[in-house]
């Protein structure tokens with residue numbers, strides 16, 4: 141039998157179809173990747189409260205395992221954080237209870253306090269989300285229905301995107317309630333590559349750093365960190381099989397969406413061209429955000445700052461104009477439709493754009509069936525109207 | 529039951545716009561299509577009154593539609609532009625003649641002056657001669673690098689203010705994805721710009737930047753514009769191939785994603801600390817380069833000295849080869865004189881050329897990446913590049929029928945008027961020029977790579993494949 145790349149022990153794990161490791165070198169390597177991402181960014185101070193976001197899936201279950209391992213070390217290697225765990229139930233109804241129960245079980249196993257909320261809580265903006273610890277929350281069927289109606293009124297691509305934004309809002313809110321200044325989410329290299337391409341494809345190119353980078357500082361008080369960003373899906377699968385972790389399978393991504401097409405695409409790449417997936421993520425590392433600090437106004441849905449292309453014409457104007465000229469007959473000697481008509485078309489195509497919503501969120505909003513609108517987002521829109 | 533035109537013009541719709549999904553009659557489609565490009569030109573301030581503008585013409589659908597539209601709009605809105613066509617003749621027997629015939633047809637139809645520049649006059653070599661010298665292995669490198677610069681040189685000769693190229697929205701969206709896949713941050717940054725070109729160079733503008741490829745095909749089809757189209761039987765470079773496949777799949781789900789991707793590119797910022805290769809001017813030929821001596825000059829020197837591999841691999845390798853070469857030269861001074869003649873315009877650059885920072889130009893690297901990816905995905909055999917293949921009549925016949933079926937399927941998908949569609953289909957079969965989807969292949973690499981000399985085949989293989997001028 142061939143030997144492990146790092147030591148003399150027989151190799152048990154093949155990565156990238158060529159690199160052979162033994163179990164213990166492999167685990168060391170993964171833990172090292174996890175710790176070095178946190179370490180080299182030097183952002184956590186000692187005994188910081190952190191909120192672990194757990195979906196019950198492979199990645200977040202592994203994240204919990206690695207944090208647990210880290211804090212159980214003695215010596216200077218100990219990971220000095222106080223972890224809390226959060227699980228968001230839904231959307232949808234199938235398997236939710238089963239997933240939540242399994243998250244409860246594993247948190248008990250690791251000895252972490254777990255808080256569970258429903259995603260539909262997003263509908264109520266002002267209530268406190270956290271109720272009791274280590275127990276299933278009561279189901280509020282009214283908000284559940286409202287939330288599901290809103291979702292069902294959107295095409296799958298918008299739904300996938302919307303759910304991500306809602307969860308991110310809830311993470312931040314819960315973190316504040318639990319006095320956690322940091323949130324750990326469990327995106328792997330693979331997930332981040334998918335998210336990067338998805339972001340680009342829904343017009344969120346300017347938000348890449350917040351959504352894909354290690355550190356998301358959109359919120360002034362709470363920072364989201366992605367400590368698994370250097371770990372691939374393949375490594376994750378090896379990790380759970382060695383550690384005998386049994387995640388509940390949960391993939392919330394809707395089919396027939398841009399995200400699902402991208403996911404298939406990236407999975408194929410992963411299979412055949414490992415290096416491409418990591419080069420996608422390296423690209424993400426070089427993409428920045430507009431200097432946030434100067435801006436007060438942010439998108440009410442995704443909390444990103446507004447931006448414009450800085451050029452004389454962008455795809456936004458071109459899209460609006462396109463709609464205009466293919467729905468109205470041009471007056472014979474008019475060079476263009478007049479500006480008020482362009483303005484009007486812009487507002488109907490991109491509602492609230494650059495006032496309350498960013499380009500991507502405005503697209504989502506425009507794709508919601510209008511009759512379902514009132515509650516959720518409108519509450520938020522009105523709130524920000526008032527605050528002006 | 530006929531559907532009436534969305535604009536309430538009173539006519540029946542004949543097609544559903546691929547870009548917006550609106551059902552329009554022919555007249556309103558023309559009007560929308562043309563008006564959008566006019567809007568782009570005016571809003572983007574692409575031209576100034578009195579400018580001379582070279583339309584980069586390959587004879588393919590994008591550049592043909594571009595020439596037609598610019599002529600139409602220039603007259604309709606009195607831009608006051610002096611338009612001309614600029615074509616590059618790579619010197620490929622039996623192939624280029626056909627597409628140049630199409631360009632000449634454009635010249636006559638649109639009454640624009642046409643300048644055809646050949647590799648032979650610019651560089652002293654035709655592609656045929658280059659292939660004879662270097663074999664088929666690296667000819668993509670030569671052709672791609674030379675073509676980029678040929679356009680700039682042609683434009684300088686014509687004394688124009690800018691070059692208009694036929695890049696369409698699909699090309700640009702695809703290029704954004706491709707640059708993400710290959711991690712090319714410098715090109716990612718500039719590939720969505722509507723005007724490109726650094727100081728001291730003739731800018732290139734993209735009036736079709738927001739125009740969907742499908743609509744270009746439909747416009748050309750309904751307007752019965754004559755264009756030439758041969759799609760290469762080989763695939764473009766691997767990254768572009770991946771990006772294209774992904775984009776096509778996504779467009780089916782949400783056609784607006786093309787515009788959204790462009791918007792993403794336009795609004796994306798690159799972190800300050802990321803250093804992008806500085807652009808400068810080649811000390812030898814004065815055209816834009818990322819290094820002291822541009823790739824074209826390096827390749828040319830190699831050809832002229834009988835060291836064709838010079839410049840294909842690493843710069844350091846090139847230097848070594850040249851040193852060895854010079855050593856030999858001191859031993860035979862007769863030859864030396866002859867060479868120094870040749871070197872009049874091309875001297876001593878190689879020694880100064882810097883090593884590539886990006887690491888992209890390592891030959892092994894490229895062969896490895898492209899070779900293996902191609903094998904798996906595209907069935908493209910990178911050793912056999914496209915020259916011989918595309919010339920073959922059989923292949924272009926096959927391609928024509930494939931392309932025809934593409935137009936037909938477009939019409940089936942977006943055409944609304946059944947009877948007229950049937951007629952068009954009949955006509956299409958008998959008209960070998962009316963094909964869909966061709967010069968996207970070579971089209972867009974050119975723009976992002978004409979400033980980037982570090983590339984070998986990965987940037988130009990696709991274009992080489994279709995053997996068209998890369999606009």
Ligand SMILES: [Zn+2]
Pocket residue numbers: 439440441442443444497498499500501502
């Ligand atoms: Zn937003």
Ligand SMILES: [Zn+2]
Pocket residue numbers: 533534535536537538539552553554555556557
């Ligand atoms: Zn009409």
Ligand SMILES: [Zn+2]
Pocket residue numbers: 810811812813814815817821822823824825826
């Ligand atoms: Zn040069």
